[in-house]
Amino acid sequence: MKQEGKKRIWKEFQKEIPDDHFFFVRSCIRQSFFPGSEQFLIKLLREELGKDIYEDPRHTTCTGIGYHSDVVPFETIQTVVARHFALATERGYKDILISCVTSFGIYEEIVETWKHFPETLEKTREYLYKATKREFEVPRTILHTSDAVYKFKDEIASRMKYPLIDHRTGEPLKAVEHIGCHYSKMFPKYGVGGAEFPHTLVGMIESWGGEVIDYPERRHCCGFGFRQYLIQADRGYSMSNSKKKFESMEPYKPEFVLANCPGCTMFMDKWQYTIKEQEGKTYGVNGQGIPVLTYEELAGLVMGYDPWDLGVQYHMVQSEPLMDKMGIPYDKDKKYIAKDGSKLEAPKNLINA
Amino acid sequence: MKNFGFSSIKPRVIDYDKNNRTVLDYIMEHEPSFALCIGCGGCAATCSAARFTDMSLRKINILLKRGENDEVRRLINKCMLCGKCTLVCPRGVNTRNVIFLTQQAFKKLDNYAV
Amino acid sequence: MPEKQDEHIVIVGAGTAGCTAAGQLAREGYRISLIEKESKPGGKVNNWYQLFPDRRKSEEVLKYLLGEIDNPLINISLNTDIDSIIKEKKKFLVTTTHGELLPADAILLATGFDLFNPERKEEYGYGIYDDVITSVELEDKFHSGAILTSKGVPPKRVGIVHCVGSRDEKVGNFHCSKVCCVTAVKQAIEIREMLPGTEVFCFYMDMRMFGPYYEELYREAQEKWGVNFIRGKVSEASENIEGRLLIKVEDTLAGRPLKMQVDLLVLMIGIENSLSGKRIAEDLDLKIGINGFFSVLDNHYGNNLSNMEGVFFAGTCTAAMNITDTISHARAAVVEIDSYLKSQKKEVEV
Missing domain, CATH: 3.50.50.60 (FAD/NAD(P)-binding domain)
Structure with a gap:
């Protein structure tokens, strides 16, 4: 495999990522299932890097899952998104930083639609004004939070305490990167590195000392879909997609999966539990699972933040084997202690625990 | 094992490297004209069985070439051996013999339905 | 005069x-x-x-x-x-x-004409995967008298992808480059002739045998040389852990996706002004x-x-x-x- 060929593609798909002043919008899944990631993103940008990141409490869901499940019409979601733009406009922000790949895809789709069909933009302005008396500017850039972490990956590397290296052998840790479909498959030009060989997560892993695995099913969807998992009986379809990926990556013995999409992170993690329960199969070495991390969790880990503050314990597949390899210290007894010091009940049936 | 109300699905993909093509090899050895099929579907269009069943000789030809034998087994017994497929084939494939040979191969190689 | x-x-x-x-x-x-x-x-x-x-x-x-x-x-x-x-x-x-x-x-x-630059079809990984080559590079191999993979051994299986850069809106080419189908057939025969133990698969959208004796050559490829033809456009190539190429294609006549390992993937690059x-x-x-x-x-x-x-x-x-x-x-x-x-x-x- 020639790395130069990939570098040529990465050079072609470079995206303008502003240096400062982000209007941040959250992800429904992330703030519910692994809230430490968004908390750390804000901390990273605001405190570590000294950037201005603004979050408006009036921001709502983008209704993306409803949209992709055919319960929210396109006109409605355009108006919901336009309202978010209005909040950004009101605060003087031009660059939207989106925590969710589904939302990111939707924002892109809407802004592209407005470019090609200006009458839909006018209609949306009218709907929003009638409903809320708000007005908005179309943002200058639509950013995914992984774009921002990518932008500052080398600054993070310069503050690194525990690089992605097996501290006992000095070997780089092997990692799988998984890009959410809606990050670049719909609009390759808006994703760093495009759709076939995205660079967003590869750039982070390499900058932090790890080695990226290019396995055959790398480009395959995790199976998240939308309406496909809403009904329990359908979920085998979703899970089978993840399974196909695990089977394909297994021979490479990855230490962890790094994903940039909330749905992928959640499903690739939780399906490992389901498959283990149903089929008795795990895909890591020595019967372990493969931890699936967010880029903020990984950034926090390499920078030496307390793993429990980052919330890595809120996945089904636990990260202790990875942290042991990286030489990251952690206190087992504090794993499930709440902010107020009270003890939380430890989840059951975790993998790698 | 826990019951989740769902389970993983067998992939639909034709896994060429895993499939077994001994039935195909047997046909090719005894009926080399089989190589000439271009998938036009003339055979299937005129097929008596195709009118009332899901048998398609065009599809069977492809499935044999890929080694998807289970599906062939299910379909091939619908053939009434009328011979119209051979009559219309623009590439001169002896399709009727392909059917015979497939049945034979299943019996010989799989010890099937003996 | x-x-x-x-x-x-x-x-x-x-x-x-x-x-x-x-x-x-x-x-x-x-x-x-x-x-x-x-x-x-x-x-x-x-x-x-x-x-x-x-x-x-x-x-x-x-x-x-x-x-x-x-x-x-x-x-x-x-x-x-x-x-x-x-x-x-x-x-x-x-x-x-x-x-x-x-x-x-x-x-x-x-x-x-200029030959289509296959780097533009990123999904085939030309310039990334060592054994993805163009039809022109295969001609060079014929000239040299040896068809070898990047590992220096003859390929056991070769895939030939038709219509690379032709009939493809994604690269701005609506037209058919006409000569690639018959080139694929010719090259498939040449591979089989030089390496009789090597399987050859042509992946085509349509077989466009427009010239005199082209259809006959196609028939000869099937009848005499045992070249396999699968109707469907290859959507993706990748490399597995052994460094062998894995391709995904819809076998349109079977109505199902197909995956296959190949040792060499030849891209039939189209022609542009x-x-x-x-x-x-x-x-x-x-x-x-x-x-x-x-x-x-x-x-x-x-x-x-x-x-x-x-x-x-x-x-x-x-x-x-x-x-x-x-x-x-x-x-x-x-x-x-x-x-x-x-x-x-x-x-x-x-």
Whole structure:
């Protein structure tokens, strides 16, 4: 495999990522299932890097899952998104930083639609004004939070305490990167590195000392879909997609999966539990699972933040084997202690625990 | 094992490297004209069985070439051996013999339905 | 000997079309300046090993083309490109990149084609995966007498992908490059001939066997050489842990996706109007068709004529063509140029 060929593609798909002043919008899944990631993103940008990141409490869901499940019409979601733009406009922000790949895809789709069909933009302005008396500017850039972490990956590397290296052998840790479909498959030009060989997560892993695995099913969807998992009986379809990926990556013995999409992170993690329960199969070495991390969790880990503050314990597949390899210290007894010091009940049936 | 109300699905993909093509090899050895099929579907269009069943000789030809034998087994017994497929084939494939040979191969190689 | 003509014709491109037209026009007594950007005449024929449909050695056709331009009335300039072409009244002034000034009574554009750069089809990983090669690189392997993978061993299985850069809106090419299907069939046979134990699979969208004996060659590939044909466009190539290529394709006749490992993946790269041709088009305000090639004045009876009087076309700068059709097209251009120059002379005499 020639790395130069990939570098040529990465050079072609470079995206303008502003240096400062982000209007941040959250992800429904992330703030519910692994809230430490968004908390750390804000901390990273605001405190570590000294950037201005603004979050408006009036921001709502983008209704993306409803949209992709055919319960929210396109006109409605355009108006919901336009309202978010209005909040950004009101605060003087031009660059939207989106925590969710589904939302990111939707924002892109809407802004592209407005470019090609200006009458839909006018209609949306009218709907929003009638409903809320708000007005908005179309943002200058639509950013995914992984774009921002990518932008500052080398600054993070310069503050690194525990690089992605097996501290006992000095070997780089092997990692799988998984890009959410809606990050670049719909609009390759808006994703760093495009759709076939995205660079967003590869750039982070390499900058932090790890080695990226290019396995055959790398480009395959995790199976998240939308309406496909809403009904329990359908979920085998979703899970089978993840399974196909695990089977394909297994021979490479990855230490962890790094994903940039909330749905992928959640499903690739939780399906490992389901498959283990149903089929008795795990895909890591020595019967372990493969931890699936967010880029903020990984950034926090390499920078030496307390793993429990980052919330890595809120996945089904636990990260202790990875942290042991990286030489990251952690206190087992504090794993499930709440902010107020009270003890939380430890989840059951975790993998790698 | 826990019951989740769902389970993983067998992939639909034709896994060429895993499939077994001994039935195909047997046909090719005894009926080399089989190589000439271009998938036009003339055979299937005129097929008596195709009118009332899901048998398609065009599809069977492809499935044999890929080694998807289970599906062939299910379909091939619908053939009434009328011979119209051979009559219309623009590439001169002896399709009727392909059917015979497939049945034979299943019996010989799989010890099937003996 | 034909009557000596005073007129001077500049022909751009010394490939199949340029050489053919130059030879015939010189025999009519015209003085020819033949401009070629490469270091030798013969164009793309220099790259090929054997030609379809009869698999004759390409050297034979090359010898014919070189024989055509072996004429004292033809002055060939190699390693030379066109800097500018200016039309003044009925005459042209051609400036070459070497600073030569060539007055001309007529211009024949025989600028040919460029091969599609397969890096633009990122999903095949050309330039990334070591064993993804182009049809041209396979011809080189035939020339060298050995077909080896990047691991230095003969491939056990070869996949051939048709329509790479052709019939593909994603790369801006709607057109069919015509010659790739039959090239694939020819190359599949050549692989089977050199490596009888190697399986060959052609992945095609349609088999477009338009020329004489092409369909017969296709049949021979199946009947005599056991080449496999799977109808469907390969959507993705990747490398597995052993470094073997894994391809995904829809087996459209089975109605199911198919995956397969191959040791070598050959991309049948399509053809596009050459960049040098497009530059001239811009310079002279010549019309370009939706296929990116030069737009001819009439698709049926004026396909050597441009929208500018005195500028003519020959060969693949107007559309994808095989060698036979290119030669015919170039000969037809000779007739058009000859009758144009004769009519000009009459006008002057009157």
